[in-house]
Amino acid sequence: MFNEAPCQTLMVKGLNAQSTEESVRQSLGKFGAISSIKVLPVAAGKTTAAAFISFTTLEEAMWIAENINGMTLPGEAGPLEIVYAPPRDPMKGGKGKGGKFDATGPYSMTGSLHKTKMCSFFQSQGFCAKGDVCGFAHGAHELNGRALSC
Template sequence: MAMPMQHAPAPPSEELFVTGLPMDCTHIQAKQIFTQYGGVKQANVLPVAAGKTAAAAFIIMESVEDAKWVVDHVHGNVPQGLSNPVTVVFATPRAQRPKGGMKGGGKGGPPPEMMAMMMQMMSAMGGGDWGKGGGGGDWGKGGKGKW
């Protein structure tokens, strides 16, 4: 019997999405942590959202093999130099990340699982009225121009 799939895991690639990093983790520290396990091209620590207790980062490894090794051996474990376990998954390919939604969307926006988590948090905090219009602002009302 097939189970319904929530989100298909991302295909193996050099790009990893890591959560559970220390709040004060910098891209330099993140790169040093993962250099222990293979070549790291780039580490990009994301800004820590209000209310979060850990940081997240995109880590781009030199090869798919290095990235697979990190997912297989570091996911759920405590990397040397850290005190808590980290979650390591293959990042959703940029082309498949949802566009827009948040302010501007940047380079493809956060991965779907992060968006779902943020939406849950927003609704839990009573802020689930996105897009239903607010009381503020009179844009488009009045004015005498020929718009």
């Protein structure tokens, strides 16, 4: 479920149940520059909170995952469990209710799910007039399956 490959976004568990974006920034911001924080609602029956925290550099996120994991910081509920966040799946959308339908949906033959060859026009010219609806990949990140990002 969780990403073992290092990325800039960490999932941090073991936070105080009353944690806010600001309190998390105060606790962990001294260890690295934070670009975004999403504190998750405390699940029923749980006594601690969790958050997704994105750092400005991969190096900062890696340092925190390696050095702060297992520590109890002042104001936090207990030892922090820090793991690399799972990759976001572009097919599931995000920020809001449900994903968006577009030409690269799960049933489209032109979606990045089916791109197995590079676009020769893109390779030679550096752009493609067809854009996102082109049936060929416009970079290695679109080849061989979904383009997942952290």
